[in-house]
Amino acid sequence: MIKPNPFTPQSGWEPRVFGGREKESSVFERSLEDALALRPNHLLLLGEWGIGKTSLLKQFKRITQERGLPACFCSISRFSGKDRPLDALHLIAEEVVMGLPGLKASPAKLLDSFSRKKSLVHAQTQFTTFLLELWQAQDAKLVVILLDDLQNLSSVSNTIDILRAVLSKEDIIKKTRFLFILSSTPNDWSVFIDKHDPVGRFFRSRLNVGNLDKTDVVTTVDRTLEDTGVTFDNDIKERIFDHTNGHPYEVQLLASHLYNGQIGGRVDNDSWDNALNNTLKELGKDYFNTLLSKASDREMDLLRILAEEKRPLSIKDLRTMMIVGRYAKKFPIANIKNFLYRLEEKGIIDRNKNGYFDIPDRMFREFVSRRN
Ligand SMILES: Nc1ncnc2c1ncn2[C@@H]1O[C@H](COP(=O)(O)OP(=O)(O)O)[C@@H](O)[C@H]1O
Numbered sequence: 001m002i003k004p005n006p007f008t009p010q011s012g013w014e015p016r017v018f019g020g021r022e023k024e025s026s027v028f029e030r031s032l033e034d035a036l037a038l039r040p041n042h043l044l045l046l047g048e049w050g051i052g053k054t055s056l057l058k059q060f061k062r063i064t065q066e067r068g069l070p071a072c073f074c075s076i077s078r079f080s081g082k083d084r085p086l087d088a089l090h091l092i093a094e095e096v097v098m099g100l101p102g103l104k105a106s107p108a109k110l111l112d113s114f115s116r117k118k119s120l121v122h123a124q125t126q127f128t129t130f131l132l133e134l135w136q137a138q139d140a141k142l143v144v145i146l147l148d149d150l151q152n153l154s155s156v157s158n159t160i161d162i163l164r165a166v167l168s169k170e171d172i173i174k175k176t177r178f179l180f181i182l183s184s185t186p187n188d189w190s191v192f193i194d195k196h197d198p199v200g201r202f203f204r205s206r207l208n209v210g211n212l213d214k215t216d217v218v219t220t221v222d223r224t225l226e227d228t229g230v231t232f233d234n235d236i237k238e239r240i241f242d243h244t245n246g247h248p249y250e251v252q253l254l255a256s257h258l259y260n261g262q263i264g265g266r267v268d269n270d271s272w273d274n275a276l277n278n279t280l281k282e283l284g285k286d287y288f289n290t291l292l293s294k295a296s297d298r299e300m301d302l303l304r305i306l307a308e309e310k311r312p313l314s315i316k317d318l319r320t321m322m323i324v325g326r327y328a329k330k331f332p333i334a335n336i337k338n339f340l341y342r343l344e345e346k347g348i349i350d351r352n353k354n355g356y357f358d359i360p361d362r363m364f365r366e367f368v369s370r371r372n
Pocket residue numbers: 008009010011012013014015016017018019020021047048049050051052053054055056220248249250252
């Protein structure tokens with residue numbers, strides 16, 4: 001009997017088989033050791049949508065607990081301009097209290113130090129008191145707090161500055177030992193540090209979360225398929241890597257569609273086109289359409305050329321292509337540079353160190369060329 005689909009193409013769903021991330025895990029283990037031996041050096045994970053930040057934080061939680069230490073995972077929901085930093089800190093406090101097992105004080109008592117009625121200027125004092133009391137209410141040598149999706153605090157960005165201020169307080173440093181691991185998308189993090197300069201200097205240990213490598217992808221797919229009654233041809237596994245470049249979400253989504261196309265427990269090249277079409281359609285709904293809607297018509301013209309050429313191009317290349325050849329059209333040539341920089345700012349294209357522009361994500365490139 002063939003088992004239900006084992007792939008997990010849902011944001012925030014942990015993969016059935018956690019692939020790769022040896023380097024990231026050892027960085028985290030070192031942070032744990034340093035925190036136990038000396039003092040906590042809070043760590044920040046940076047990575048784009050779907051790259052595996054949430055899954056990695058949950059892996060860190062498991063590693064911590066395996067060592068016999070408590071850890072709690074807090075998912076930060078989106079705050080709006082009407083909220084105050086105090087609301088955000090209160091949510092974090094609630095999640096921490098709910099997530100830590102065996103506390104000696106009741107949740108209500110611990111959150112009591114944290115009254116919503118008091119004014120915003122007290123947020124810092126209240127969060128400090130909360131952490132001091134929380135520390136008293138447990139026996140471990142170290143408590144790990146994982147805060148996921150910090151970018152959701154953009155509209156109350158001083159929350160992070162308050163967190164920084166609290167964690168730098170002498171009382172907190174002397175009397176407690178909390179290790180904070182944060183995650184955010186890179187662009188939002190740059191905005192935070194632009195606005196609140198000391199934040200960048202405080203959270204100095206960073207881990208850039210990137211794609212999985214080829215071996216990781218092939219091994220993850222194989223191990224996920226174990227005991228399901230389904231096998232993928234080697235060719236298919238190669239193609240999964242070629243198309244996704246190891247982007248974890250794309251790997252899970254594509255593999256999931258391929259799995260659904262099995263015939264007699266086998267997935268070969270006959271299943272490919274259909275699975276790829278469905279994957280692109282879903283990626284469009286999840287993400288690519290939103291990304292594309294940020295591009296103006298003129299920017300779209302340039303994006304189409306990059307998608308078709310499938311290679312990095314310089315400003316000069318693009319300028320020439322707009323004047324002669326098959327892409328030639330009426331175009332404000334003088335502004336090409338601005339359009340390209342704007343596309344880069346919006347996170348739609350990349351610029352390499354030689355100043356060449358490219359669409360880095362093959363799936364996105366495929367998506368753009370199919371819209372022509
Ligand atoms: N190390 C990994 N190995 C295999 N699949 C992974 C891994 N990390 C993430 N995934 C899968 O990728 C998708 C996105 O992961 P997620 O952790 O939600 O990313 P993010 O939080 O950065 O948006 C999920 O479907 C998840 O199951």
